[in-house]
């Protein structure tokens with residue numbers, strides 16, 4: 001039946017159909033998915049959904065029309081400023097998440113390089129582990145991406161990075177932590193390399209920006225990663241990851257307003273008057289912004305301490321189990337809550353076949369390469385399921401190792 005012939009559906013029918021559409025989606029609230037969606041508990045979701053609904057159709061394109069959203073943004077950014085060791089000069093905007101933050105990071109670096117150093121063939125020096133969205137940013141904004149192999153410990157290789165920057169470098173990046181192997185790059189050394197050239201140095205803390213300050217508050221030693229490090233010009237922190245809020249919320253924060261100014265866009269070159277925007281989007285729903293504000297205030301410092309402690313505990317339990325398994329090889333001790341592992345002997349165990357076995361047992365993990373490996377984003381809810389996962393992992397290693405089947409590498413994102 002075509003849409004024209006279908007007539008009008010009532011709300012009950014609509015919700016029933018959509019629920020049916022979701023039948024084959026991953027069930028992330030059950031603690032069996034180690035990727036893509038973060039669950040802070042039913043009450044947190046309720047708060048987020050309620051706030052989202054109120055602001056869903058409000059438009060953050062014009063904050064003069066929606067002073068509520070201006071206030072929400074400024075209060076959310078202020079919380080992130082404290083988490084990132086900022087001061088009264090630190091200034092940022094909410095974004096729709098990590099990718100938008102990183103696109104804007106590249107754009108801001110390019111603009112600054114052009115304005116302050118007259119650079120017209122800019123390059124960005126990125127450890128091989130830095131997130132793919134930076135590659136996307138370089139592609140979108142005409143910046144050459146210079147990828148530098150990481151060291152044996154999967155961290156940025158400082159000497160190799162130093163040897164790759166030149167007078168046209170506008171941006172150097174370090175991650176806290178990197179997505180693929182979950183380790184924190186040597187931020188102070190990388191920042192010094194960028195500073196020596198007058199380039200921006202961005203810390204991609206999309207994954208760790210919520211976890212790290214709370215880990216530190218829990219008394220765990222954390223390597224330097226924030227604005228307390230000289231030369232860090234900007235930091236990205238995602239709230240829709242370990243902030244446990246609705247999708248579409250992150251923050252890109254700069255050391256000062258002058259650096260932030262390179263992120264924004266303003267034109268009068270059309271027939272509609274002055275058009276300005278802080279981010280990539282024009283019209284921007286207020287829902288995710290309000291949900292982020294609501295969840296931050298609902299959880300409070302204590303709530304994040306608890307979620308961080310639980311996620312970290314589960315991650316360490318998983319890492320220890322992987323390390324103890326004779327057929328698996330832990331890529332790195334997790335600096336936060338990301339655990340990545342490979343096969344000890346790839347000729348005997350295909351990790352993608354292992355991922356297939358895990359999926360058949362109801363567990364969803366990410367597949368990545370190079371090297372062929374599996375990746376678990378461990379969250380608070382996993383503290384209740386991790387022991388079951390560890391038991392099934394051992395069973396699945398045994399069956400994947402003996403059945404001789406090859407698995408599919410899969411993809412991190414899709415284009416269809």
Ligand SMILES: Cc1ncc(COP(=O)(O)O)c(C=O)c1O
Pocket residue numbers: 097098099100102131133175177178179204205206207238
């Ligand atoms: C370190 C890091 N940076 C950036 C991103 C991109 O974030 P998003 O998918 O929210 O756009 C991710 C996503 O996992 C990430 O792990």
